[in-house]
Amino acid sequence: MRYHIWTVGCQMNVADSHKLAAGLDRLGWASVEKPADADLVVLNTCSIRDHAEQRALSKLGALKKLRSQGNEFKIAVMGCMVGLNTDELRRRFPYVDAFARPQQFEPIMEAVGYEDLGGEFWPATFETPDGPTAYVPIIHGCDKFCTYCIVPYRRGRERSRTVGDIRDEVEHLAARGVREVTLLGQTVEAYGHDLPPEAGRSRPPDLGDLLRALHDIDGIARFRFLTSYPKDMTERIIDTVVELPKVCEFFNIPVQSGDDAVLERMRRGYTMREYLEKFHLIRRKVPNVAITTDLIVGFCGETDEEFQHSYDLLAELEFDKVHVAAYSDRPGTIAHRKLEDDVPQEVKMARFHAIEQLEAGISARINSRLLGQEVEVLVEGQKTKADGESPWYGRSRGNKLVHFSGEAKAGDLVTVRIDRASAWSLVGTADAPAAVPARP
Numbered sequence: 001m002r003y004h005i006w007t008v009g010c011q012m013n014v015a016d017s018h019k020l021a022a023g024l025d026r027l028g029w030a031s032v033e034k035p036a037d038a039d040l041v042v043l044n045t046c047s048i049r050d051h052a053e054q055r056a057l058s059k060l061g062a063l064k065k066l067r068s069q070g071n072e073f074k075i076a077v078m079g080c081m082v083g084l085n086t087d088e089l090r091r092r093f094p095y096v097d098a099f100a101r102p103q104q105f106e107p108i109m110e111a112v113g114y115e116d117l118g119g120e121f122w123p124a125t126f127e128t129p130d131g132p133t134a135y136v137p138i139i140h141g142c143d144k145f146c147t148y149c150i151v152p153y154r155r156g157r158e159r160s161r162t163v164g165d166i167r168d169e170v171e172h173l174a175a176r177g178v179r180e181v182t183l184l185g186q187t188v189e190a191y192g193h194d195l196p197p198e199a200g201r202s203r204p205p206d207l208g209d210l211l212r213a214l215h216d217i218d219g220i221a222r223f224r225f226l227t228s229y230p231k232d233m234t235e236r237i238i239d240t241v242v243e244l245p246k247v248c249e250f251f252n253i254p255v256q257s258g259d260d261a262v263l264e265r266m267r268r269g270y271t272m273r274e275y276l277e278k279f280h281l282i283r284r285k286v287p288n289v290a291i292t293t294d295l296i297v298g299f300c301g302e303t304d305e306e307f308q309h310s311y312d313l314l315a316e317l318e319f320d321k322v323h324v325a326a327y328s329d330r331p332g333t334i335a336h337r338k339l340e341d342d343v344p345q346e347v348k349m350a351r352f353h354a355i356e357q358l359e360a361g362i363s364a365r366i367n368s369r370l371l372g373q374e375v376e377v378l379v380e381g382q383k384t385k386a387d388g389e390s391p392w393y394g395r396s397r398g399n400k401l402v403h404f405s406g407e408a409k410a411g412d413l414v415t416v417r418i419d420r421a422s423a424w425s426l427v428g429t430a431d432a433p434a435a436v437p438a439r440p
């Protein structure tokens with residue numbers, strides 16, 4: 001039997017897809033590239049933005065057409081588009097065989113004839129690595145309820161996995177050639193608050209404790225963690241990043257707006273002053289740190305002046321990268337019920353492009369500082385370009401994409417001298433692979 005999984009959205013979705021794929025592999029199924037060759041097609045969806053939902057809907061339309069041409073695969077929809085109540089979805093898409101909420105694979109497995117696989121079937125050590133890097137969810141769900149966000153309703157409240165459970169999974173990955181592990185959570189620093197204290201301790205474990213507990217695993221050269229929630233970031237976690245050589249000097253700390261009134265309408269739970277305190281603490285304490293952020297423009301009621309505060313903030317802080325999104329109203333959120341989506345679309349897009357342009361200049365400037373310097377790169381693979389060249393590619397400790405020529409293989413840690421730099425990537429030449437672990 002064969003399956004095809006299509007995934008959009010965050011790294012949590014990617015991890016969920018891997019877990020489902022590993023379950024199917026374990027039952028003797030094989031993955032195929034084309035839906036037409038499959039017995040089961042799974043769409044793992046995202047509803048954070050309208051655009052992601054539209055892509056899933058258009059995929060569904062294409063699958064319906066394929067089936068009407070005689071292909072007999074089952075169709076399953078999983079992820080954040082699937083809410084508590086699936087009646088409405090069933091009515092709209094009667095040809096879909098199964099709807100499954102994030103991490104709840106049972107309806108999909110039942111649709112292809114596997115009843116009662118039981119909890120034992122989905123062990124923690126389940127991810128199938130498809131390269132030298134892997135995502136490992138450490139905390140599921142979110143308790144924050146930002147007004148624009150659907151995640152707490154679809155992924156539920158925060159639930160941490162135990163340190164032992166996570167360590168088992170990382171050891172499993174290391175034994176299968178994984179060299180870099182990204183620990184995932186919607187609010188990753190919230191890790192552990194819902195766990196009991198470990199033996200000999202009076203407090204529950206936090207992200208710093210977890211990183212220390214994983215750090216000695218043989219074969220793993222790097223750890224990262226995503227996504228930070230500014231209010232949950234602590235000095236102890238920042239100190240852990242500085243102290244542990246395998247933990248990369250990389251933070252993604254979404255700011256979402258540079259204006260206090262907008263942050264309050266978003267119910268982000270912090271002010272700009274509090275955000276800046278955390279930001280500067282990280283910059284001060286972590287040498288060579290790379291910091292990226294997420295920003296929403298055109299949120300309900302955002303005035304020109306409020307937008308300007310976001311623009312000025314980005315110009316001042318010079319993030320390594322900004323993931324910018326134009327706000328889109330999501331049914332089911334607090335903002336949908338209580339606030340008016342009143343910024344015209346053309347204004348949202350003008351603000352979006354202004355931020356993109358600003359950030360392209362900043363990223364190019366930051367990256368140009370690396371010209372002539374040596375950076376440590378974890379090799380992920382090789383790509384053949386139209387001109388016939390096949391450079392290797394991988395990421396620096398600061399999570400920057402680096403293409404390079406030289407001797408290497410996937411999973412190597414190499415030192416690359418940077419010869420060219422743009423806003424989007426770096427190009428260089430590699431020395432021989434370094435011993436593990438290494439640091440710049």
Ligand code: SF4
Binds near residue numbers: 142145149151187
């Ligand atoms: S912190 Fe806010 S934006 Fe992030 S997942 Fe939770 S509710 Fe959504």
